[in-house]
Amino acid sequence: MRVLGADHPDTLHSRHGLALAFEATGQVAEAITLHEQNLTDRQRLLGPEHPDTLTSRDKLAQLRDLRLNDQ
Template structure:
């Protein structure tokens, strides 16, 4: 997985440039990169990406969208004992 991380990073960079930060495919790329970091044990990089993805998906897709719910699961997996997810304020 460690060899794949640069590819995930490049994909996210490209999607940000071409599609913009709120496009669902960009949000998916960010979530995928977080998962890659998580799988290599780099939680310091995974958690902020999961949190940002969750916050953005709540704002863009809504709380009941399947992708939003998937993002919430990523955050919960990394925070043992957590009962709720408190993303940054959504404007």
């Protein structure tokens, strides 16, 4: 069995998938929390202009907008 660290790209990708699953089940607050963590980690590890970082930033903005519109 191979164990990956918290900073491994596969771990970040899995966290992104979990956030999408939370969103799909209506757990927007939990999804936002995971996307915030992912964005912070991806900015630190990959840089602010990396496509994965931009994906995290975009998805977080979409969810925040969704939450604002639902209030």
